[in-house]
Amino acid sequence: MDRVIIFDTTLRDGEQSAGASLNAQEKLEIARQLEKLGVDVIEAGFPISSPGEFAAVKLIAREIHQPIICALSYAKPAAIDRAWEAIRDAQCSRIHVFLSSSDIHLSLQLKKSRAEVLDTVGAMVSRAKGYTADVEFSPMDASRTQPEFLHQVIETAISAGATTINIPDTVGYAIPDEFGTLIAGIMSKVPNISQAVVSVHCHNDLGLAVANSLEALRHGARQVECTINGIGERAGNASLEEIVMAIKTRHDFLHLTTNIDSTQIYKTSRLVSELTGFLVQPNKAIVGANAFRHQSGIHQDGIIKEAITYEIMNPRDVGIPSSTLVLAKLSGRHAFKERLAELGYVLNEESLNRAFAVFKELAEKKKGVTDRDIESLVAQELRTQTETYRLDHVGVSCGDHSIPTATVRLIGPGSEVLEDAALGTGPVDAVYKAINRIVKVPNQLTEFTVKSVAEGIDAIGEVLIRIESNGVTYTGRGAATDIVVASAKAYMNALNRLLAVRQLAVETEIESRQAEGPI
Ligand code: KIV
Ligand code: ZN
Numbered sequence: 306m307d308r309v310i311i312f313d314t315t316l317r318d319g320e321q322s323a324g325a326s327l328n329a330q331e332k333l334e335i336a337r338q339l340e341k342l343g344v345d346v347i348e349a350g351f352p353i354s355s356p357g358e359f360a361a362v363k364l365i366a367r368e369i370h371q372p373i374i375c376a377l378s379y380a381k382p383a384a385i386d387r388a389w390e391a392i393r394d395a396q397c398s399r400i401h402v403f404l405s406s407s408d409i410h411l412s413l414q415l416k417k418s419r420a421e422v423l424d425t426v427g428a429m430v431s432r433a434k435g436y437t438a439d440v441e442f443s444p445m446d447a448s449r450t451q452p453e454f455l456h457q458v459i460e461t462a463i464s465a466g467a468t469t470i471n472i473p474d475t476v477g478y479a480i481p482d483e484f485g486t487l488i489a490g491i492m493s494k495v496p497n498i499s500q501a502v503v504s505v506h507c508h509n510d511l512g513l514a515v516a517n518s519l520e521a522l523r524h525g526a527r528q529v530e531c532t533i534n535g536i537g538e539r540a541g542n543a544s545l546e547e548i549v550m551a552i553k554t555r556h557d558f559l560h561l562t563t564n565i566d567s568t569q570i571y572k573t574s575r576l577v578s579e580l581t582g583f584l585v586q587p588n589k590a591i592v593g594a595n596a597f598r599h600q601s602g603i604h605q606d607g608i609i610k611e612a613i614t615y616e617i618m619n620p621r622d623v624g625i626p627s628s629t630l631v632l633a634k635l636s637g638r639h640a641f642k643e644r645l646a647e648l649g650y651v652l653n654e655e656s657l658n659r660a661f662a663v664f665k666e667l668a669e670k671k672k673g674v675t676d677r678d679i680e681s682l683v684a685q686e687l688r689t690q691t692e693t694y695r696l697d698h699v700g701v702s703c704g705d706h707s708i709p710t711a712t713v714r715l716i717g718p719g720s721e722v723l724e725d726a727a728l729g730t731g732p733v734d735a736v737y738k739a740i741n742r743i744v745k746v747p748n749q750l751t752e753f754t755v756k757s758v759a760e761g762i763d764a765i766g767e768v769l770i771r772i773e774s775n776g777v778t779y780t781g782r783g784a785a786t787d788i789v790v791a792s793a794k795a796y797m798n799a800l801n802r803l804l805a806v807r808q809l810a811v812e813t814e815i816e817s818r819q820a821e822g823p824i
Pocket of ligand 2: 318473475506508538
């Protein structure tokens with residue numbers, strides 16, 4: 306078999322990244338895009354970890370039909386039961402059970418003997434198997450586990466019914482050659498290994514996650530666990546786009562294929578960056594802003610003559626549109642709509658009209674509107690569709706000898722007009738205080754970043770913020786040519802997310818009370 310199963314864990318390990326927080330609707334939006342991308346398995350979350358997580362996994366299991374929907378579980382009965390409860394409505398479901406196998410974890414964290422681990426693996430895989438035929442087992446910290454014991458754990462899990470054995474390099478410690486040898490040893494020494502698919506799950510602490518994953522594939526692994534933009538715990542996980550494009554571009558060497566529609570990669574990357582608030586570094590392979598830009602004269606000369614001189618992939622193959630300067634102030638609604646479709650966005654009439662109005666406004670201020678500007682506009686429009694409060698107007702007065710003062714007007718949940726004003730230490734502080742006087746949700750600002758979306762003094766400024774409330778972090782983004790307005794939009798975006806999560810928590814609570822019946 307030369308097809309590699311792509312197991313996407315953006316919504317589970319990716320969401321485990323410090324600072325990422327997605328609500329159920331955002332997770333569903335990403336899951337829909339992962340389905341378009343063609344991933345084989347979506348690890349939708351870790352249902353036992355919180356009621357919100359449970360609700361999000363359940364929603365994805367109901368709504369997404371093509372990929373297998375997987376739920377992660379501790380090797381404990383209650384966690385397995387909860388995982389099944391969350392995914393039981395899925396067309397194809399998988400329970401992923403994990404338990405540490407390294408002596409470091411056994412002696413210092415779990416306080417369990419090797420014999421106890423073997424017993425637990427057998428019992429918990431069997432329990433999951435009672436719910437679904439598709440069970441994955443991961444010996445956590447496998448790359449630091451003594452190989453003979455690792456083989457015993459794997460054999461036990463397969464005997465109990467595991468159909469996928471995932472080998473995690475949990476702490477990103479492995480070196481490619483060594484990891485390849487570990488996989489080769491598993492393939493040749495575990496007696497029942499032919500009854501399971503071998504998978505790998507590599508973290509990027511030494512920047513080797515993709516290299517380790519590819520090496521594992523060369524030694525017989527046929528499933529790779531990865532995330533969009535490589536997000537994940539600590540330094541992240543192996544990046545899906547890098548693995549897929551390495552397999553595609555170096556088919557001559559690897560002789561492998563995937564089911565991924567690579568033209569959806571760029572759009573998926575942008576969506577994940579947008580919703581998690583994690584910016585993609587410009588030099589990031591495949592999806593970074595500079596990944597297909599040629600700066601030096603000799604490179605540009607070669608590209609003009611024949612792209613193959615300095616380009617190993619066609620940007621269109623990953624869904625990056627080739628032109629950068631597209632529309633100007635005389636461009637009509639039709640041209641705008643066509644450009645959006647080329648970029649992969651289909652808006653309903655109302656959203657299209659609003660986005661077009663903002664485009665016109667921008668084109669008045671800016672000579673040429675780039676694809677990046679347009680994406681930013683659309684992202685903004687999509688954000689407004691889930692708003693409880695909408696920013697209608699913001700005005701500030703400030704300067705070196707005056708007290709920064711802001712007035713804001715919001716449209717509330719019942720379309721009521723709400724206005725207030727406040728003083729602050731600076732214009733953004735004043736705006737945030739004025740908004741707080743209306744929305745009245747206590748929170749703390751923990752991060753504030755401004756960046757320009759494209760080149761030039763007239764470019765759109767994009768503001769990314771994180772706020773914290775009751776120990777949970779919410780991300781907000783806003784874009785405008787005026788950075789005070791962009792800051793106000795980012796704050797409203799974060800507040801609306803916070804309100805949406807609270808609303809969902811209330812609904813989940815009501816739902817579970819109804820399910821419990823009268824007391
Ligand atoms: O990194 C890891 O070991 C994991 C497991 C739960 C598979 O994420
Ligand atoms: Zn992991």
